[in-house]
Amino acid sequence: MRISILGLGLMGQALARTLVGAGHSVTVWNRTEGKADGLGATAVATAAEAVAASPLVIVCVLDYAAVRELLGLVQLDDRVLLNLTNGRPAEARDMADWVAARGGDYLDGGIMAVPQMIGTPGALILYSGSPAAFERYEEALSALAGSRYLGTDAGLAPLYDLAMLTGMYGQFAGFLEAAALIASEKRPVAEFTTELLLPWMNAMAGRTPELAAAIEAGEYATDVSNLEVNRVGMVNLVRAFEEQGVKPDLLLPMGDVLDRRVAAGHGAEGLASLIEELR
Ligand SMILES: NC(=O)c1ccc[n+]([C@@H]2O[C@H](COP(=O)([O-])OP(=O)(O)OC[C@H]3O[C@@H](n4cnc5c(N)ncnc54)[C@H](OP(=O)(O)O)[C@@H]3O)[C@@H](O)[C@H]2O)c1
Structure with a gap:
């Protein structure tokens, strides 16, 4: 051809x-x-x-x-x-x-x-x-x-492409913050990444289809940690970063969205419910 x-x-x-x-x-x-x-x-x-x-x-x-x-x-x-x-x-x-x-x-x-x-x-x-x-x-x-x-809509390929890149940047943001925390104690980042972080991230990524189903259904009840638990966890994380002398800059926006959703009365819902703050 x-x-x-x-x-x-x-x-x-x-x-x-x-x-x-x-x-x-x-x-x-x-x-x-x-x-x-x-x-x-x-x-x-x-x-x-x-x-x-x-x-x-x-x-x-x-x-x-x-x-x-x-x-x-x-x-x-x-x-x-x-x-x-x-x-x-x-x-x-x-x-x-x-x-x-x-x-x-x-x-x-x-x-x-x-x-x-x-x-x-x-x-x-x-x-x-x-x-x-x-x-x-x-x-x-x-x-x-x-x-x-x-x-047939020509805009769909870039839409999906950008959505996939968005997922990728989220992963790298989490990785970089985790690496900064480990490095703050001069612990080996490579060993932490391959032995502990990667299996953990893969396990958590495996939960995303469940979150996607909740988003499609608009049903945000959860039997794992709810938004209030995650909000308190995020406050803890940010304080730990400050105490370790590293910046939680890539995590802070997620903390803001958690705060807003809980303040709006949705603390008992699951993580998928955060999408309502992004629409
Ligand atoms: N590299 C990747 O990993 C990757 C992955 C997925 C998608 N992409 C996409 O693929 C596209 C190309 O990426 P690349 O990695 O090949 O970039 P690159 O190595 O920087 O090459 C850029 C190309 O664009 C040409 N160009 C730039 N401005 C131009 C102009 N005004 N008129 C005519 N030609 C022009 C350059 O020509 P000259 O040689 O004359 O400068 C060169 O051929 C980008 O949209 C990128 O986002 C790249």
């Missing part, structure tokens, strides 16, 4: 290398020359030439503004534009209209992988937008990663 790739940063190069390896005929363009060396793809001098070369055009650059800038006035008739650039739902919806106005079909994608994972079983790409385009290219794209098509 003929596939063009616009943008040869770390991710674009991984995409190109993997599609070449899967036997596709890959044409590439990058703003700065020299990034196509050793990829086994055909490098062209302009974005317009890359668009002309293939019915599937993948773009993976810094942001959506760069996508518009590099495409400029290029027409996209009979082209599928797959945008794997990281963005927001509103930007993806605007981009779908922008591409349609140039005669193209639009797919948005969110890459849940680092470049080294592309083409390996752990990688996942979320897709949304044109169902016909996804069906046509699903098999070719399976060389890059597992696929999950979320629906």
